[in-house]
Amino acid sequence: MKILIIEDEPQMLDNMRDTLEQERYLVETASTFAEASFKIGSYDYDCILLDIMLPDGNGLNLLKQLKDLGKEEGVIIVSANDSLDDRIQGLNMGADDYLPKPFHTAELNARVQAVLRRRNFEGNKYIEIGNVVIDPESRSLTIADKEVILNRKEYDILTYLISNKTRLVTKAALAEHVWGDHIDQADSFDFIYSQIKNLRKKLENATIKVGAVYGIGYKLELD
Amino acid sequence: MKLLNYTSKYLAFLLLAVITLWALAFYYAMLDEIYDSLDDGLENQKILLLKRAKEDPGILDNNDFNKHVYSFTPIQQQQYENHQERYQDTLMYMINEEDFEPVRIYESTLKAEGRYYKLKIITSMVEEDDLIEDLVSYLIGLYFVLVLSILVLNNLLLKRIWKPFYDLIAQLKSFNIEQKPQITLTPTAVEEFNLLNTTVSELINSAHKSYNEQKQFIENASHELQTPLAISINKLELFLEKNSLTDDQLMHMASVLDNLGRLTRLNKSLLLLSKIENKQFQEAEPIDFNVLAQECITDFKEIAIHKGIDLKLHATDGIQFKMNKDLARILLTNLIKNALVHGKPQNPVTLSIANKQLQVRNTGTASPLDAELIFARFKKIGATEKSTGLGLPIARAIAEKYNLTLRYTFDGEHTFTVQFPK
Numbered sequence: 001m002k003i004l005i006i007e008d009e010p011q012m013l014d015n016m017r018d019t020l021e022q023e024r025y026l027v028e029t030a031s032t033f034a035e036a037s038f039k040i041g042s043y044d045y046d047c048i049l050l051d052i053m054l055p056d057g058n059g060l061n062l063l064k065q066l067k068d069l070g071k072e073e074g075v076i077i078v079s080a081n082d083s084l085d086d087r088i089q090g091l092n093m094g095a096d097d098y099l100p101k102p103f104h105t106a107e108l109n110a111r112v113q114a115v116l117r118r119r120n121f122e123g124n125k126y127i128e129i130g131n132v133v134i135d136p137e138s139r140s141l142t143i144a145d146k147e148v149i150l151n152r153k154e155y156d157i158l159t160y161l162i163s164n165k166t167r168l169v170t171k172a173a174l175a176e177h178v179w180g181d182h183i184d185q186a187d188s189f190d191f192i193y194s195q196i197k198n199l200r201k202k203l204e205n206a207t208i209k210v211g212a213v214y215g216i217g218y219k220l221e222l223d
Numbered sequence: 224m225k226l227l228n229y230t231s232k233y234l235a236f237l238l239l240a241v242i243t244l245w246a247l248a249f250y251y252a253m254l255d256e257i258y259d260s261l262d263d264g265l266e267n268q269k270i271l272l273l274k275r276a277k278e279d280p281g282i283l284d285n286n287d288f289n290k291h292v293y294s295f296t297p298i299q300q301q302q303y304e305n306h307q308e309r310y311q312d313t314l315m316y317m318i319n320e321e322d323f324e325p326v327r328i329y330e331s332t333l334k335a336e337g338r339y340y341k342l343k344i345i346t347s348m349v350e351e352d353d354l355i356e357d358l359v360s361y362l363i364g365l366y367f368v369l370v371l372s373i374l375v376l377n378n379l380l381l382k383r384i385w386k387p388f389y390d391l392i393a394q395l396k397s398f399n400i401e402q403k404p405q406i407t408l409t410p411t412a413v414e415e416f417n418l419l420n421t422t423v424s425e426l427i428n429s430a431h432k433s434y435n436e437q438k439q440f441i442e443n444a445s446h447e448l449q450t451p452l453a454i455s456i457n458k459l460e461l462f463l464e465k466n467s468l469t470d471d472q473l474m475h476m477a478s479v480l481d482n483l484g485r486l487t488r489l490n491k492s493l494l495l496l497s498k499i500e501n502k503q504f505q506e507a508e509p510i511d512f513n514v515l516a517q518e519c520i521t522d523f524k525e526i527a528i529h530k531g532i533d534l535k536l537h538a539t540d541g542i543q544f545k546m547n548k549d550l551a552r553i554l555l556t557n558l559i560k561n562a563l564v565h566g567k568p569q570n571p572v573t574l575s576i577a578n579k580q581l582q583v584r585n586t587g588t589a590s591p592l593d594a595e596l597i598f599a600r601f602k603k604i605g606a607t608e609k610s611t612g613l614g615l616p617i618a619r620a621i622a623e624k625y626n627l628t629l630r631y632t633f634d635g636e637h638t639f640t641v642q643f644p645k
Contacts, residue, residue: 009450017456022464080449102453102487105460153525168464172484179522191529212469215477216463 006036033057074115104173110163130207161220169218246515265329303339492613504547512542532567538576591633
């Protein structure tokens with residue numbers, strides 16, 4: 001899988017590349033509009049992460065360029081400017097997703113996977129990990145061919161952890177992903193623990209398990 | 224009162240005063256002229272009578288007004304010498320009018336046939352009351368004609384002259400700084416209107432520019448803060464993944480991450496508040512608050528259970544209101560969040576929808592809080608360290624944006640009420 005990151009802030013770019021390279025993606029980068037425009041014109045990618053505020057141009061014009069070239073890359077707009085206008089405009093112009101800064105590395109990873117999966121839908125309808133099979137379409141789960149019922153939040157937690165398998169997922173990242181943007185000011189993230197406990201019970205017969213990283217978060221481990 | 228009628232009103236009053244004064248002056252000038260001309264006629268008659276007396280001394284015996292309009296009375300030389308010419312106004316019975324009418328008597332003396340006579344000549348005089356009456360009625364007529372012509376002039380001519388002005392006002396009325404100003408100016412030959420047009424359009428343009436600059440500033444400030452925050456958080460997350468740390472080290476890292484998270488939330492909240500106050504949420508759609516409330520309760524279920532709080536919805540009414548969907552959700556979640564954070568464990572938090580009111584009630588401190596202070600920014604009342612102190616100010620800003628009232632009351636429970644229009 002080939003991914004292009006268009007981002008002008010070098011440290012941000014490093015973090016994003018680091019995060020995605022751990023997933024064994026082939027990552028290329030561009031830090032200016034001109035460089036990005038050249039790479040888009042010359043190569044094909046599976047997914048493009050696009051910062052729309054570039055020093056030498058508006059990233060939305062790159063989206064237009066992609067469209068004009070008839071390219072089908074999955075595009076995730078990454079922006080520090082979480083304005084509704086940009087979001088709507090970006091999605092209308094054919095972007096697949098919109099990820100406002102700051103985000104958690106786990107969230108970036110999950111979003112890229114979601115886009116890649118949607119793009120390569122035919123070959124890969126189910127998510128399989130160990131003896132666990134997930135059908136994203138019906139949001140159902142089987143463990144060793146036996147259906148296990150998860151509620152919405154348990155399902156979201158599990159798929160998020162699977163997207164970030166063997167990687168650390170912080171409590172904050174998990175809470176924001178599963179409970180949404182506005183929940184995050186509530187007291188503490190301790191409430192997640194009881195959800196994880198329930199999930200662990202339902203995964204008893206699975207070859208995956210939810211491990212804890214002391215004080216910080218969780219990690220999906222394969223037996 | 225409209226500008227046109229306003230000037231007409233003053234003109235009508237002014238005209239009334241001017242015409243009244245003018246009528247008085249005109250009346251006296253006219254009267255003076257009439258007397259002058261009558262007196263001239265009387266003097267002329269005296270000269271004619273003198274001439275006639277030479278030819279026909281018989282007329283000197285005429286001593287009353289029955290036959291003629293003159294009378295002769297013999298007088299002494301002494302009286303003749305002392306006499307002064309005079310005019311006198313008096314009344315005399317007129318047969319044709321069957322009434323006493325004013326007449327003017329000219330008293331003079333003359334010497335004829337070696338004798339002295341006092342001569343009186345009368346002439347019918349203008350009827351003053353008739354004159355005044357006529358004058359008044361004609362002037363009233365004139366007044367109304369003038370006022371009417373002013374009204375007609377105002378409504379036809381002035382309306383056309385003032386058209387650019389009214390056009391501008393009509394457009395300013397619907398002017399909204401959030402949208403791109405689209406004021407079309409009517410070209411006019413009047414210098415003042417041109418000045419007004421150019422001034423107004425300059426004002427609007429600069430206001431719109433400031434508005435955009437402010438909007439841009441918020442966006443830039445957000446950009447400047449979000450990126451370093453994102454870098455720090457991601458760097459820490461990557462660091463934690465790549466290194467195995469001791470529990471003690473992890474604790475410290477967790478604390479740093481937590482604080483970065485707080486900083487992020489604070490930044491986002493400030494941004495949200497500025498955006499609401501800068502009216503940047505223009506899209507609106509009908510929101511079913513019963514559905515939304517149920518969704519929010521589902522979102523918060525785990526947190527409530529974790530705190531041992533029974534979070535429930537009690538609806539006896541339906542609330543539909545047109546507003547921005549994100550803001551509606553933020554309004555509700557902020558109120559529920561606040562109730563959950565401050566609510567005592569093992570006590571209920573109740574969301575109720577009744578009488579077009581949405582209420583969130585929670586138990587907490589036993590005494591009421593300062594109703595104004597709790598909506599002020601960064602006023603944390605006995606709050607946990609993790610709250611931003613912006614939740615309720617944001618809720619209030621959202622309510623105010625849509626002219627809803629959000630108020631706090633205490634009746635053993637802390638109650639926040641959003642009143643929707645009935």
